[in-house]
Amino acid sequence: MTTAPVPQERRFPPIDKLADLAMVLVIIGGIYMAANLPGNISLVPAWVLLILAVIVLAVGVVLLARLDDFAWGTFRLVAGWALVAYIVIAGMIGYAFVYDGTRGEALGLLIAMLTVFAVAVPLLLGFSVARFQPTAKHPDGTAGTP
């Protein structure tokens, strides 16, 4: 008895993992900040985490932009609406910090972290859906049978 060959999934650069990592870095930074506000603390750890997150996210964006056969329409659809949703969520968190009197460097750091968060998640969601969608070269959304 033989079994039908199973279509293989397409291989992509680790764009989703990079977006995940960027998100984790800013979440850790956010916890560090939230755990110590409104105290007078060193912001160096938060800066380091933010810079790492920005670098990781930028690498992910570059890798994404270099994809030539990709369901960009689906990506824009999902990432666009997710961006709207996560701007609202990040905006709510930012609003609470501003309202509570967080100012200066700490506020700037928090807003930068929220921005990374609000970009990383739509990137992750858009990529996670679009990677399985049909394209001109891959009409069934797979890499075909081996």
Place this chain on the structure above:
Amino acid sequence: MAQDAAAVAVTPEPHAGPPPAVRDFQIVPLKGIPIVAVVIAGLIAAIWSNNLWALIFFHVVGGGLWTAIDLFVGLIVGPIIGGMSIPARTEFTTRFMPKMVLLMPTLVTMTLASGWQLARHEGNLDPSSPNHAWLVASFIIVGIMATIAIGLLEPANLAVLFELKKPKPNGLRIARLMRVFIYTAGITGLMQVATLIIMTRVASQ
């Protein structure tokens, strides 16, 4: 998140034959968006007014529903769905999962934003507060839950819904994506129990 067990529902068994017909559905139910907008507006008003009752309302209602839905769907609804036929599971999923796409992020935003403001209002964010260490523990747990929910569950959830929108859904792909939910459902369940322990402790001292 609550999507976990329900998403498992569409896991097709190997060699189950052709994929079942899937009813048309909206991935994001547009009728629910005005309700979400009203909730968010109420949340903004609660934070702006710094009214204790309003803050407690949003935090308790949001947190209670978030925790209860996670536990109920994960431990009770999930196993029931697991015993359904493939077409029944698929139909349930196409009706249930889109609602979760709107409901859970709304509850999470409600809970966290009002919770932060409430902690501020009550002085629990002050490092000298006896509740401060408990709150930091809750931040860490929420951070882990957010990482799992946003980084693993939500992408898989959306990918499954888009897969089910195709004329010929790929059953093997759906099964593989659903395994993500199976492995992470237990972790988020444990996190919710830990949240209950921490929050009842904070409220009692």
